[in-house]
Amino acid sequence: MGVSKQRSAEHFAAEQLSEIDTHGLIERRELLRRASIFGAVATLGTFTGLVKTASAQSASGTVRVGLDSGAFTPILKTFAPEFKAATGLTIDFESYPLGNMYDQNLLSLRQGNGRFDTFDFWQNFAGDFGPYLTPLEDVGSLSALNFSDVAKPFQLLNYYQNKLVGITIDGDLFIDTYRSDLFEAPAEMAAFKTKYGYDLAPAKTYKQYRDIAEFFTRPANNLYGAIEVTNFFVYAFFMNHFVQIGAEKGVNYGEVFDAQMKPQIANDMGEEAIRRYIEITAFMPKDLAKAMPWDVGRQLYFAGHIAQANWWTDMAKGASDPAISKVANTVKCAQSWGGVTMLPYGRAMGIAANSPNKKGAFAAIAWIQQSANATRWVAETFTQSLMDPWRVSMFESPKDTFPMAAASGLADNFAQTGLAALRNxxxxxxxxxxxxxxxxxxxxxxxxxxINGQVTPMDALQAISSEFEDTTETYGRDLQIAHYAEYRARMVKNGYWT
Known part of the structure; x- marks a missing residue:
């Protein structure tokens, strides 16, 4: 296949980063600095010496909270004294690189003495972390977490064996963030209509998305028609293409396994998903297109180099902040192209089963989940917090949740777009x-x-299928069948698959 099996994604990402030429779009030193902060070159070695024993921890009045440094470290100094004033408990925050979230926490959870009482994790790791987490309802009530206010899709992401083991604190979903100065310019609208035969507007189909990307790609002007991640977070963008194709064909979109855990990815839909992905890279900055990191993609948009971004909601939040964005006054949002709302990644908080202070951990989570605190968490500036809305009340009070965007009207636009996507x-x-x-x-x-042309799309898909089989056998096929059946039943029960 041309690629060794089961290599670390972080290692693979680091190799790609070391070879790219940014051609002045972003300084190379800054590119590598960001990679180190967010974990692209991080390894398990960074964990050495960081795990504290129970004897080294504070008394039961202290709650140890772990949060990834890529999201909200600056805001912790504000929240810690407020939490103590409200609860009488001391909160001890510690951060870790985003790329080490999985390795560091899983290693700690497997030890007798846990590093944290509560910590954040990507919601799609609920299955990996589930055996080592305490079901939230074993410690407190869902009403104390204001759980009914969590948007329905985000309610469903954090279950292990039908027990809730986490609650969302960051509501990532894909939306279309586009530049109104380009999309609504009379000359651009006329030229687009002449070339493609239909009106220029936010894309609703892949064809429209592709046409708009082609139309606005003007390398001589440092302007490009699209931006997708092709480094580390490749998974989310590939799955978006794969899921939308499934919906187009009327099948159970995104079902990568059958009921017996046999891979369902090395097929025409998978091949078309990679083909589309490769096609879109032609409308991105050439020397970054084959290894585009997520944070660099955002910076390119903020700098005015990108016309449209089918991206997580943090793109709109950052692009609307005039302190960091050159296009702050031209940002608008629409639902992403395709028929399905994508909820890849996003963060949750859970309680470690090896925590000696589970009540304190629940109190910390409940305090963050109070509507006023949660809204402040999202409303902070982009440099303070990357958190995206996950509660219905956040979308229903856009001026409180998106204060920077309220004056321009983007707050209402953002809220309406997000809520419509979640109700899809x-x-x-x-x-x-x-x-x-x-x-x-x-x-x-x-x-x-x-994407890099090292293998054909079908060769890549067959390699994925082979490794899927290896992983399934490692974890135990019968157990995996049961876990996947629970996942499928959750989708069907809530009407997302029919």
């Missing part, structure tokens, strides 16, 4: 079964190899 009858929830990290890593590695 078609929603894709990432798989969250044991081994998800391994399944994801296989997709990341081999799809990126196909």
């Amino acid at each position: 009858p078609k929603v894709y929830l990432d798989i969250s079964i044991p081994g998800t990290n391994q399944y994801m890593s296989s997709i990341i590695q081999h799809v990126q190899a196909a």
Whole structure:
């Protein structure tokens, strides 16, 4: 296949980053600095010496909270004293690189003395972390977490064996963030209509998305028509293409396994998903297109180099902040192209089963989940917090949730777009079964190899299928069948698959 099996995604990403030429769009030093902060070159070695024993911890009045440094470290100094004033408990925050979230926390959870009482994790790791987490309802009530206010899709992401083991604190979903100065310019509208035969507007189909990307790609002007991640977070963007194709064909979109856990990815839909992915890279900055990191993609948009971004909601939040964005006054949002709302990644908080202070951990989570605190969490500036809305009340009070965007009207636009997406009858929830990290890593590695032209799309898909089988056997096929059946039943019960 041309690519060794089961290599670390972080290692693979680091190799790609070391070879790219940014051609002045972003300084190379800044590119590598960001990679180190967010974990692209991080390894398990960073964990050495960081795990504290129980004897080294504070008394029961202290709650140890772990949060990834890529999202909200600056805001912790504000929240810690407020939490103590409200609860009488001391909160001890510690951060870790985003790329080490899985390795560091899983290693700690497997030890007798846990590093944290509560910590954040990607919601699709609920299946991997589930055996080591305490069901939230074993410690407190869902009403104390204001759970009914969590948007329905985000309610469903954090279950392990039908027990809620986490609650969302960051509501990532894909939306279309586009530049109104380009899309609504009379000259651009006329030229687009002449070339493609229909009106220029936010894309509703892949064809429209592709046409708009082609139309606005003007390298001589440092302007490009699209931006997608092709480094590390490849999984999310590949799955978006795969899911939308499934919906187009009227099948159970995003079902990567059958009922016996046999891979359902090395097929025409998978091949078309990679083909589309490769096609879109032609409308991105050439020397970054084959290894585009997520944070660099955002910076390119903020700098005014990108016309449209089918991306997580943090793109709109950052692009509307005039302190960091040159296009702050021209940002608008629309639902992403395709029939399905994508909810890849996003963060949750859970309680470690090896925590000696589970009541304190629940109190910390409940305090963050109070509507006023949660809204402040999202409303902070982009440099303070990357958190995206996950509660219905956040979308219903846009001026409080998106204060920077209120004056321009983007707050209402953003809120209406997000709420409509969450109420879409078609929603894709990432798989969250044991081994998800391994399944994801296989997709990341081999799809990126196909994007780079190292292997054909079908060779990549067959390699993924082979590694899927290996991972399933490692975890136990019968157990995996049961876990996947629970996931499928959750999708069907809530009407997302029919």
